[in-house]
Amino acid sequence: AQKITQTQPGMFVQEKEAVTLDCTYDTSDQSYGLFWYKQPSSGEMIFLIYQGSYDEQNATEGRYSLNFQKARKSANLVISASQLGDSAMYFCAMREGPSGGSNYKLTFGKGTLLTVNP
Amino acid sequence: DTGVSQDPRHKITKRGQNVTFRCDPISEHNRLYWYRQTLGQGPEFLTYFQNEAQLEKSRLLSDRFSAERPKGSFSTLEIQRTEQGDSAMYLCASSLIIGPLQETQYFGPGTRLLVL
Numbered sequence: 585a586q587k588i589t590q591t592q593p594g595m596f597v598q599e600k601e602a603v604t605l606d607c608t609y610d611t612s613d614q615s616y617g618l619f620w621y622k623q624p625s626s627g628e629m630i631f632l633i634y635q636g637s638y639d640e641q642n643a644t645e646g647r648y649s650l651n652f653q654k655a656r657k658s659a660n661l662v663i664s665a666s667q668l669g670d671s672a673m674y675f676c677a678m679r680e681g682p683s684g685g686s687n688y689k690l691t692f693g694k695g696t697l698l699t700v701n702p
Numbered sequence: 703d704t705g706v707s708q709d710p711r712h713k714i715t716k717r718g719q720n721v722t723f724r725c726d727p728i729s730e731h732n733r734l735y736w737y738r739q740t741l742g743q744g745p746e747f748l749t750y751f752q753n754e755a756q757l758e759k760s761r762l763l764s765d766r767f768s769a770e771r772p773k774g775s776f777s778t779l780e781i782q783r784t785e786q787g788d789s790a791m792y793l794c795a796s797s798l799i800i801g802p803l804q805e806t807q808y809f810g811p812g813t814r815l816l817v818l
Contacts, residue, residue: 627814628811630809688750688758690745692746695744
């Protein structure tokens with residue numbers, strides 16, 4: 585079973601509007617971390633936002649916020665006031681806790697290609 | 703620039719040749735990771751180091767692959783007898799362990815390998 589599922593291969597949004605990119609995850613651990621990265625066409629993975637499984641509040645970083653619904657095992661990324669420069673691939677990733685034996689590597693989804701239209 | 707750097711950015715080689723990639727992590731980061739990303743996929747974990755010790759290797763890392771991190775600073779990833787299936791983006795990331803689960807990996811620009 586896939587540990588990270590991103591069901592939207594591509595998304596389109598108008599400039600200045602908000603967009604939500606979906607991510608669901610699968611783990612039996614109680615301790616884990618969820619990350620979102622942006623990958624422009626240049627290839628570099630840019631860290632956007634982090635949510636810990638024990639964090640009670642949703643993470644926010646500027647125009648990025650993470651809609652964390654633990655019971656549903658979802659960690660959707662919300663980008664507000666989209667800009668043309670937001671056009672890129674977006675990856676959701678998880679690092680499982682020590683009890684899962686993988687307290688180091690990130691497991692990534694397949695990504696969502698976001699296109700911001702002027 | 704104090705981010706993760708990788709060299710070369712692009713590499714074209716013929717099947718059967720050996721290639722070596724270098725990664726310079728963010729200064730003082732004690733963990734260094736290698737990932738491989740093929741077209742249309744997210745990155746997949748290959749191996750990681752804590753300081754100079756290589757602590758884990760993925761099954762993706764066949765014995766044609768070897769990685770080192772002498773002195774706990776930069777790292778090299780070597781692929782011997784390259785195959786066309788090795789064509790991919792090779793990404794390096796580094797992190798500083800602060801506490802349990804409090805670790806963010808910062809990635810370099812990657813090395814795009816094409817094996818002809």
